[in-house]
Amino acid sequence: MRILLSAIYPYAFLLLYLIIPFDNYIRALPNILLAILVVAFPFIVKREDFKKLKSLPVAIFLVLFGYLFIDSFSSGRLVEDFNIIKKVMIAVGLAILYIPVADAKKINSAIIFSSLAAIIFSVYNFVLITDAVGNFALGDSPQVVESLLIDRLYLGLLCTFSILISFQEIQKKYHPNNNYYLANILINAVFIVLIASKIAVVSLLVLVLIHQFYGKRKIWRILIALAAIMAVGVLFVVIKGEKDIGLNKTFKQGNSPTFIENSLTYELRAVVWQCAQNIVNDEGFTLTGIGFDITKDRLVSCYENQINDVNKKQRFIAERYNTHNQFIDFYLSAGIIALVLFLAFIATSFISIRKQFFPMALLAILLIYCMIENLFHRQIGAYYVGFILIVLITSARSGENNNIKTI
Template identity: 30%
Template sequence: MKSINIKKLYNYSAYIMILLLFFSKGLPNVMLIILSVLFLINFDSKIFKINYSAKTILLVLLLYLTIKSLFYGNLPFDFKIYKGLLLLLWISVLLYKIEDIKTLKLVVLMSINACILVSLFLIARFYFQTGILPFSNTAEVNNLLLLERPYIGFVAVLGFLIAIEKAISFSNWRWIYSINSLALLAFIILISARISIITIFFIAGIYFLFYFKTKWYKKILCALSLLILFLIIVVSNKNISERFFIKSDFEKSMQEASDYEPRIVIWHCAYDMTQNNEFNRITGFEGYQIIKNNFLSCYESSIENESKKQYFLSEKFNSHNQFIDLYLVGGILALLLFIVFFVKLFYEVKNDFIATSIVISFLFFFLVENIFYRQFGCYLFGIFIFKLIPPKRINNE
């Protein structure tokens, strides 16, 4: 009886942690501590069994980066980043004990919907006060959303995929989950979340090309139709077209992108620092302190507009690409380990379209953000990648 009560308490603590994740930075950590204590009370060493999986590759990556930082004496500074990897691995260990995946997915979906509803309330209040929806390149947008636009768009994509899965699985509630998925899709378009829109259309294309059972020419026709629909949405929606820097001619579009897209400057600086003599292509820079200083030095010397320069220097932008980040700090070794991690992950989930779509969503988001820099991103990664998507089933028979 005591074991059953601890199990229930454990499950509910995990659910509360997930519900709080979208509304607070500190409270999920409190629940994480409670989960950790309950885990130690009912400790099971089988959870730590080592096998060849995507998680093991990520653990090897963390060990490599940690040993390298110790060697160069940079661990006190670098650990600020590496603790994110440690956090997501620990979350995956704690959630391993949650057996009811259906309920866990429902809790995640409810949390995402609550986050979106609060954001819609803030948007509606602003619209009734001003009569505008400032979802182009404006500073106001993040004040209207519970999370920053890239992250809330990404969260909406994950919620959209869970809702689609539940619409397929539960016939009695199919219409509710179908409406939920459409509402999340509409929200993504409303806030003009670029990478999320691209991700949704790419996933749909993958479905028609590889999972939709029909003749090959119909697959190609569906994929082309999706591409045309994407272009129509980008061109016809004013906010989205401005987010994609669509202007009257190509030169104006490139100038607009250069002026308002920070990643153009950031990635150019990242490339420049790899040409530096202190950069080792095999093992990268000695640590994150050097990378941070190099970025600041590049912003100082390469940005001519004074206000833009001060903005970059005050924000201290990182690489905004997890692959670039790992290449800078760990060289080809770290980059290859991260690529192998995704290859292994795709292999484990290739037969499950929703699981594959979740992996694709994270892959695309890694191309524009450093998820491991943020506690929230590490929570999402640990929950979705290491718990909610099923591993490749091995038939021992």
């Protein structure tokens, strides 16, 4: 029995990460795979496997989860906040469930194929929608927004993971697989540009900058670093200069299907962050926070008072937009203690993996996306934070992660 579970376990894990983007279409399967992993874990894990968890960053993240649970329970808001706390639990749970698996490269392959599958699916949808609409538009067009398999932000994140993994796998000497990795980098990079995922572009430029601190040829690396800094600066100026808080574009409604009309995008973070700032000012210093659900209620109240445009106000209220910043969300919802623990996790992770480019790059991606998104408000975000935790754990013991266990 144990041998059979040991054989199935790694591939159940890989299949989970392969199908994550298709969660809306096969919602039950990820939960089934998680259940298989949880049931099988006690039968295949060994005592020495738990040594992989003996790191300060992992310990701090576990403390963060424990604190969120205890804080919410003691404040009488566990029922309301459990949906968010559960996603933090998923992230740390995936990292723990992965410790019996010894080959970190297998999950990297799952990320690459998952990204390609999502791209193919999205392109196919785009062709169908463009044919139905009768015109061709890229970037922020409704055709692109509606055709994407998952939200553009998370699809850009997945593509960034895929590019980073492929770059890491390219060998210095000639190897046939290098061609496949280069092709994958090109496909994902072009796709990111076509769907106009600005945060993914910024992430890639930051990764280029970070990579200059690793390796030799420092003169060239300094020049590349300066170019990357300038590119990031220019991109931020462009993003900041966008004033389309309302509809990004106006489309003719004559031949457009209803689902296209309903897929118009909004630039909402300026409004959300201003409301979050107002709540911070009203609350002042908070040790334990006001709760994740109450934070959303307070934001909705702010939208009602601050937004003048009726249609926009109704949309913000209906969607109950969160803070779109993980740091602000932890502070408002669980107080300064949660924020300090999360920052401590990031700081200690940086110290422990600072000499390794791949985990350092993933940590940078986590930081960037936490600045503009609440990753723990979406299950897909929790899965990808779990992937980052897995890499941090396996990087600390890279010498032991060469093969998948069979017994």
